[in-house]
Amino acid sequence: MTDTPAAPIIGRDAVARAELVEILVRTGDEDRAAFRDLYIRTNAKLFGICLRICGEREAAADVLHDVYLTVWKRAGAYEPSRASPITWLATIARNRAIDWRRANGTRRSAPIEEAPELVDAAPLASDALIADEEAHSLHRCLEELDGNQRESIRTAFFQGVTYAELAERLSVPLGTMKSWVRRGLARLRECLEA
């Protein structure tokens, strides 16, 4: 939350987002040129998601292939009014990567890297793909949680892991982990709905 918290939807970011909506909608009309443009603009974000969750480049590339094939087939169902384009795309990537990891039964105790260092990192107000008035509300609410609650929820999101895996990674009993996450989510709900 550095320079422009809750910036109005104007300028470069909004233009980039509008363009992304447009090429996603055109992809839904089976426009191959739009699809190529979509890939160029979003592959680094989506591959980053697949790579972190799968933990290996080859598998992540296979998942990425499936993700874009899914995008090609389902872009026609994308509704700009319901979801930001990058959230729609990234959710597909995250779910596919998690499906792969669970299907392959890998429970890596040593992921390729730790979760992104978000505690002090600015939530990238300059990120051209997500920029709207609400983009910072979750970040703000996460900051209000206790450290254990925040770290557990962030780790769950960025590594795509279940309660059991979370408990193992953070070396706490399962009951403690569920308590942290559930209390954290309950407080998030209050904050987000406030």
Place this chain on the structure above:
Amino acid sequence: MTDIRTPDDLPDVTAAELALGVLEGEERAVALRRVLAEPGFAQSVETWREYFGQLFAVWPEAAAPDGVFERIERSIDALHGVVPPSRGIWPAVAGLMSVAAVGLLVFVVARPPQAPLPVPAPSVVATQPLLVASIAPTAKGAAIAAVYDPARGVLRLTTAEAPAARRSAELWVIGADKTPHSLGLLTPGGATRVTPAPAIRRQLAAGATLAVTIEPEGGSPTGAPTGPIVLKGDLTAV
């Protein structure tokens, strides 16, 4: 807040837990069934997905390896019936089948949501009994019939009523693992033929439930049911 209490004392945040992806096994299955049964719960899960989606802005990027886009394009060509040059593991197969059949095989491997075309079936002797289900409406409308041939791995369904505009009817199996797995979309205005992936085929057994939900056009974007359940029935061996 490091005290340990029993889960029963904790607030109900199941929708958030499902959207976050921390649930597994029976807990996840129960939550997925609630998505089917409770529209309010399904909406809550969607809302949480949007909240968590804000975190994607800070997800570190990594350029995809070279060649992935070309692979994607070849797969799309295969979806649309453009026959790719035989390569990799396919030449041996191609030697045995017509070029068109290879195109179909790639089409099936890519598992499109709807696979209305017949599949070159492996020559397996049909020793397993067929499974049938009458999939009846939960509210109004007409039932449809399903027949699954385990030997060939083919599920066929009779024509269902078409969903509303910009909506798709998606078929799910809820089997031994109690978790809904998508079997793809029902063909609008016609019979449906599905050849599920091996992992999903394991769920298609006597006693498993087949269910149809109404999803956004193209099917559930999340991989799990999001819309109301409109048809339901159990598989029986015959």
